Amino acid sequence: MKISMHALSVDLFAPALGNLSSVLQKAAASAAQRKFEPGVLLAARLAPDMLPLTRQVQIAADIAKNSVARLAAQEPPRFEDTETTIEQLQARLARTIDFLTSVPASVLEGSETRDIRLPTGGGRTLEFKGLEFLQRWAIPNVFFHITTAYDILRHNGVELGKRDFLGSGT
């Protein structure tokens, strides 16, 4: 069986972002049950110099979207970072998943050897081949932000388990 770049990107990221949306649903239910504004959770951080939940969700979605677009040599859709509610973040995730799953495996064919140039802060540019870009940058990064979103919620008393993170059938 041939293993595709699609299997290493879209097939990893779309379900993981879907699971994150379910995790956010439980966060909304927890806030309602404990009678506080869900915005408290959206602004929560694990350290003063770490990003709050809203940004963790936005960044997880953007890294998945932009990474697949880079590999596909497409201009990614741009989403403004304007979400202020859990529902809006879930809509952002849904739009991101729609984009990811709209990219067919054929478009990513051969992208394992594509040159990826990634401008970062401070004027640096990272350079990777497509496969290495997924292995060393995109995959760890997407799971970093999804896990940190989960950890922020667990730290704030939302009842979640590993199966919420891993998704149905696990």
Added chain:
Amino acid sequence: MKISMHALSVDLFAPALGNLSSVLQKAAASAAQRKFEPGVLLAARLAPDMLPLTRQVQIAADIAKNSVARLAAQEPPRFEDTETTIEQLQARLARTIDFLTSVPASVLEGSETRDIRLPTGGGRTLEFKGLEFLQRWAIPNVFFHITTAYDILRHNGVELGKRDFLGSGT
């Protein structure tokens, strides 16, 4: 270029566990500089019902090791969970990386369609094909525990940045 199961497992997990070892090195230095026992960090948790740092590191390493062994249809080496210091956890990570990198790509060839049966708690058994096992279970799980280890340390004031998590050249 052919994308291998090795590229989706060993090549993802070994560098990520190496980066975790560097993160632990910074944790040791932070404890020394702030003049407290490093064991305080090893026992730290993000929630009372989440696992402490030591277990996050052990589990990240074990899921990587056992997942690759399953795909290779090998009996994985067993490591006792006896570590009580950062140095011992780093040695555990080094032994795990040694095992991972000892598995040649040829042994994982064809494992994308191998039947993987994974006993979980409560008498359930998860069933996957090899590729799906990596996508839905092993990869998210390994990064979950590595990220949570990082998050525990950040929450406890250890000075770390995303580049410590992603590793050199990022």
